[in-house]
Amino acid sequence: MATRTKSGRHGWAAVIRTPLGLSAGLLLLLVLLLAVFAPVLWSHQASAIDTDHLLEGPSASHWLGTDNLGRDIFYRVLVATRQSIALALLATAIAVVTGLLLGTAPAVLGRRAGRLVTAVVNVAVAFPGLLLALFFAVIFGVGAKGAVLAIGFAGAPAFARLTQTLVAGVAARDFVAAARIAGAGRIRLLVRHILPNISEPLVVNATIGAGGALLAFAGLSFLGLGVQPPAYDWGRLMGESLNSIYVHPAAALAPGVAVVISGLAFNLFGEAVAKGLGVESIGVTRYRRCSEDSAQPEAPTSQYVVEDVVLSVRDLRVTFLGPDGPITPVRGVSFTIGHGEAVGVVGESGSGKSLTALAVAQLIEPPGQVSAERLDYLREPLLDTPDADRRQLLGTSFAMVFQDPTTSFNPTKRIGAQLAEGAREHQGLTRQQATTRAIDRLRAVRVPAAERRAGQYPHEFSGGMRQRAMIGMGLMGEPALIVADEPTTALDVTVQRQVLRLLESIRTEDGVALLLISHDITVIGQVCDRVLVMYAGRIVEDLPATALATGARHPYTRALLAAVPDLDTDLEQPLAVIPGRPVDPGRLPSGCAFAARCEFADDRCRTEDPELETQLDEGHRVACWHPQVVELGWPIRMGQR
Amino acid sequence: MADTNGTAMSELTFEQVTVRFGTGSRALTAVDSVDLTVPSGQVVGLVGESGSGKSTLARAAVGLTELAGGQILLDGVPLQHRSRGPRPLQLVFQDPYSSLDPRMTIGNSIAEAVPRSADYSRAGEVARLLELVDLDPERASAYPAALSGGQRQRVALARALAGRPEVILADEITSALDVSVQGTVLNLVRDLQRQLHLSMLFISHNLAVVRYVSDYIAVMYLGRIVEFGPAAELLGDPQHPYTRELLAAAPRRGALALDVEELDPALRAVADAEPADPHHPPPGCRFHPRCPIGPLVRPDRELCQTVDPTPDAGRHRHHTACHYAAAALQAVDLVQ
Numbered sequence: 001m002a003t004r005t006k007s008g009r010h011g012w013a014a015v016i017r018t019p020l021g022l023s024a025g026l027l028l029l030l031v032l033l034l035a036v037f038a039p040v041l042w043s044h045q046a047s048a049i050d051t052d053h054l055l056e057g058p059s060a061s062h063w064l065g066t067d068n069l070g071r072d073i074f075y076r077v078l079v080a081t082r083q084s085i086a087l088a089l090l091a092t093a094i095a096v097v098t099g100l101l102l103g104t105a106p107a108v109l110g111r112r113a114g115r116l117v118t119a120v121v122n123v124a125v126a127f128p129g130l131l132l133a134l135f136f137a138v139i140f141g142v143g144a145k146g147a148v149l150a151i152g153f154a155g156a157p158a159f160a161r162l163t164q165t166l167v168a169g170v171a172a173r174d175f176v177a178a179a180r181i182a183g184a185g186r187i188r189l190l191v192r193h194i195l196p197n198i199s200e201p202l203v204v205n206a207t208i209g210a211g212g213a214l215l216a217f218a219g220l221s222f223l224g225l226g227v228q229p230p231a232y233d234w235g236r237l238m239g240e241s242l243n244s245i246y247v248h249p250a251a252a253l254a255p256g257v258a259v260v261i262s263g264l265a266f267n268l269f270g271e272a273v274a275k276g277l278g279v280e281s282i283g284v285t286r287y288r289r290c291s292e293d294s295a296q297p298e299a300p301t302s303q304y305v306v307e308d309v310v311l312s313v314r315d316l317r318v319t320f321l322g323p324d325g326p327i328t329p330v331r332g333v334s335f336t337i338g339h340g341e342a343v344g345v346v347g348e349s350g351s352g353k354s355l356t357a358l359a360v361a362q363l364i365e366p367p368g369q370v371s372a373e374r375l376d377y378l379r380e381p382l383l384d385t386p387d388a389d390r391r392q393l394l395g396t397s398f399a400m401v402f403q404d405p406t407t408s409f410n411p412t413k414r415i416g417a418q419l420a421e422g423a424r425e426h427q428g429l430t431r432q433q434a435t436t437r438a439i440d441r442l443r444a445v446r447v448p449a450a451e452r453r454a455g456q457y458p459h460e461f462s463g464g465m466r467q468r469a470m471i472g473m474g475l476m477g478e479p480a481l482i483v484a485d486e487p488t489t490a491l492d493v494t495v496q497r498q499v500l501r502l503l504e505s506i507r508t509e510d511g512v513a514l515l516l517i518s519h520d521i522t523v524i525g526q527v528c529d530r531v532l533v534m535y536a537g538r539i540v541e542d543l544p545a546t547a548l549a550t551g552a553r554h555p556y557t558r559a560l561l562a563a564v565p566d567l568d569t570d571l572e573q574p575l576a577v578i579p580g581r582p583v584d585p586g587r588l589p590s591g592c593a594f595a596a597r598c599e600f601a602d603d604r605c606r607t608e609d610p611e612l613e614t615q616l617d618e619g620h621r622v623a624c625w626h627p628q629v630v631e632l633g634w635p636i637r638m639g640q641r
Numbered sequence: 642m643a644d645t646n647g648t649a650m651s652e653l654t655f656e657q658v659t660v661r662f663g664t665g666s667r668a669l670t671a672v673d674s675v676d677l678t679v680p681s682g683q684v685v686g687l688v689g690e691s692g693s694g695k696s697t698l699a700r701a702a703v704g705l706t707e708l709a710g711g712q713i714l715l716d717g718v719p720l721q722h723r724s725r726g727p728r729p730l731q732l733v734f735q736d737p738y739s740s741l742d743p744r745m746t747i748g749n750s751i752a753e754a755v756p757r758s759a760d761y762s763r764a765g766e767v768a769r770l771l772e773l774v775d776l777d778p779e780r781a782s783a784y785p786a787a788l789s790g791g792q793r794q795r796v797a798l799a800r801a802l803a804g805r806p807e808v809i810l811a812d813e814i815t816s817a818l819d820v821s822v823q824g825t826v827l828n829l830v831r832d833l834q835r836q837l838h839l840s841m842l843f844i845s846h847n848l849a850v851v852r853y854v855s856d857y858i859a860v861m862y863l864g865r866i867v868e869f870g871p872a873a874e875l876l877g878d879p880q881h882p883y884t885r886e887l888l889a890a891a892p893r894r895g896a897l898a899l900d901v902e903e904l905d906p907a908l909r910a911v912a913d914a915e916p917a918d919p920h921h922p923p924p925g926c927r928f929h930p931r932c933p934i935g936p937l938v939r940p941d942r943e944l945c946q947t948v949d950p951t952p953d954a955g956r957h958r959h960h961t962a963c964h965y966a967a968a969a970l971q972a973v974d975l976v977q
Contacts, residue, residue: 182754492690
């Protein structure tokens with residue numbers, strides 16, 4: 001969002017900075033300068049009739065030869081720039097203005113009139129542009145004026161259609177509705193809210209459209225439907241020289257080359273602008289897995305020894321390249337998950353909790369970089385295992401559940417087939433076996449009428465059912481770990497409870513470990529054995545869920561707990577809040593990242609970053625210089641064990 | 642009529658309001674004959690799951706969606722949605738990232754909603770509103786991109802107040818925010834409400850949040866209001882089985898919200914049942930396929946499958962639309 005808004009000003013500069021943008025920009029500038037100055041400088045030479053040198057080839061005095069009146073073709077091509085470019089731009093202007101009027105009309109007019117305009121534009125778009133141009137040329141008469149109108153109106157439907165689509169996209173956004181409620185009229189909505197937000201793609205398309213208009217104009221003039229003598233443009237020059245193309249090819253080719261160069265200048269500039277404004281400014285680096293460059297002091301690992309470790313992570317880092325250097329949203333995370341253990345990761349948006357989950361699942365795409373001193377899954381070091389083996393390992397013994405169940409299935413394939421796909425690939429099952437297993441697994445995740453539902457498409461499933469099917473997909477193999485990234489955030493509370501219950505019963509019945517990521521500390525408290533609290537890319541507290549209620553030591557954990565209103569919150573008191581805002585991972589302060597928002601922070605907190613260290617009891621680690629030991633004033637009992 | 646804040650709040654009434662999308666077999670009745678009153682100077686919390694029609698009701702009130710039936714009255718006068726000028730109802734949207742124009746400074750966004758008047762300058766009014774929502778008036782020239790989610794939501798509130806509305810409709814205004822920020826917005830909403838005596842319809846899926854700001858609570862299920870009553874009473878003694886289910890799912894001190902004990906198979910089935918498809922709402926009571934005290938658990942209660950309890954809601958406490966509202970009491974032990 002931020003980058004999109006910034007793109008307005010910085011984007012244009014970025015366009016010029018790319019090699020393509022720069023050369024296209026310079027070329028376009030040259031063409032425009034020629035259009036302005038060539039007639040002033042050379043119109044005399046271009047119209048000088050020299051009867052001694054009729055239809056001559058290239059020579060020292062006439063670089064491109066002369067025409068049938070002995071006029072210098074080189075100068076004529078240069079001088080024709082103005083006529084060609086001006087007419088093309090005029091035609092583009094007509095296309096843009098007409099297109100804008102037609103395209104924005106549905107937003108301004110009432111519903112019925114709007115529909116009529118849309119229908120008219122749809123019909124017009126269906127006609128080929130050249131056909132329309134010829135049609136209009138006949139109506140408006142042969143000549144420059146007719147050709148401009150013809151090309152202008154022929155280009156309008158496409159532009160109108162684009163505008164309509166863009167307007168519809170922006171008009172559906174909440175800020176437009178908000179302005180409507182605030183009492184802004186339709187015209188004001190259009191001018192103040194809609195047009196500024198669609199201007200970039202429109203400018204880009206107008207630029208590309210100008211290139212097209214130039215070509216179309218050359219075509220019409222060449223056919224004799226455009227500029228009429230004594231005026232001339234590139235198309236006209238081409239047409240005049242065509243008869244002698246075998247004798248004096250240069251005379252016919254030169255205006256052609258001019259058309260191509262100018263057309264390219266417009267089109268390339270348009271493309272460069274589109275690219276510059278459309279692409280986010282994230283640098284691209286090669287993806288590499290590194291474990292050697294961990295210059296940081298070794299993060300202390302959990303003292304809390306878990307037999308039968310499923311996942312062991314030490315000093316996990318995830319790095320992206322931002323506009324101002326690398327950003328590390330996950331900075332040295334260490335934890336282990338035992339067999340059948342449920343570990344929750346909680347934190348605000350931007351705390352790095354989801355990236356931690358994705359890094360564990362090996363789903364960080366380049367240019368993101370994952371590094372870790374250790375990232376062992378079932379004793380296999382994931383970062384050093386060859387790709388094929390890793391896919392096999394994760395494919396059969398690992399499951400991932402995402403936040404949004406609507407996007408995690410392929411909408412065009414049946415649910416059953418999607419579940420079966422992985423099993424056929426990784427477990428070598430036949431189609432029949434895989435389908436049987438898929439139905440069995442759907443039944444296991446309590447999808448009613450599993451056999452029938454397996455044959456349905458994702459859109460026929462409700463959100464909660466889709467999330468169950470997603471979990472069922474994870475259970476196709478024999479997972480030792482399910483990583484669930486905000487699995488219930490998109491679901492209603494009653495459905496959330498169903499999904500959490502399901503995860504819980506899978507865990508107890510099959511001994512599957514669970515890594516549950518959530519922003520909701522109450523959800524984590526309900527489901528998990530152990531809670532990792534993340535802030536600014538680090539674990540700040542690692543504690544048993546049973547201790548969450550009364551034994552949290554880190555001020556951030558305590559503040560998070562206090563901030564969640566529940567059904568017993570005191571209505572007379574204001575809600576507890578955490579002052580300030582989360583840290584921007586690109587601008588980390590020295591010392592403890594939470595210091596600026598912490599009521600206990602002192603100078604040490606602002607200079608030295610505390611390590612995650614074991615406190616008083618086993619299995620409770622805190623990264624804080626001033627861990628709070630006083631019992632919480634808000635005893636929240638959430639853990640069920 | 643206008644005191645210092647220009648707020649003479651008044652009563653908003655929905656009378657048999659119906660909103661329908663689409664036509665023919667694809668028609669969807671998002672809001673079905675809803676009667677609801679937001680008393681003057683009071684906050685009515687509206688809870689329900691996604692697709693229950695809560696937001697549609699609010700959008701209908703501000704004229705973003707057309708009514709298929711019924712009417713919406715402000716102090717007994719049907720609302721007219723003029724295309725220009727300030728409107729007596731203002732809506733605050735869920736997502737502060739899409740409800741502010743990214744190309745407009747926040748000052749301009751607010752100023753746009755300030756009605757033209759000789760009594761005050763627009764700039765002064767913008768500064769006053771920003772201060773009202775605890776933002777530095779100096780920031781009027783900032784673009785939304787420079788603000789955090791909580792700050793944006795406060796700007797959205799200021800914009801809603803700029804039109805000196807008589808009723809504020811708040812549609813899930815904290816659900817896009819982090820918990821740490823949610824508190825500041827909720828505190829602000831409460832302060833403003835007390836300070837300005839706003840009438841407010843506060844929509845949220847989170848019962849704990851609704852409880853914190855509301856005087857009354859209405860529970861909505863599949864386009865119908867199933868229970869309505871004073872907040873403390875409704876939460877303390879819920880009558881409708883759906884309200885009970887919502888309460889059971891909400892976090893609560895000392896209560897175990899998640900139980901994995903094996904339930905009776907019939908109860909298990911309704912607990913795992915899918916929310917009904919709004920395109921094909923179940924006949925009779927819309928909640929019956931998921932009801933723990935309904936016909937799927939108690940076979941003698943066929944009534945629920947055929948007779949809509951809504952018309953008789955007035956006979957029960959909290960206007961509960963349930964044939965067995967009183968009997969729901971005993972069933973709660975079974976579910977929990």
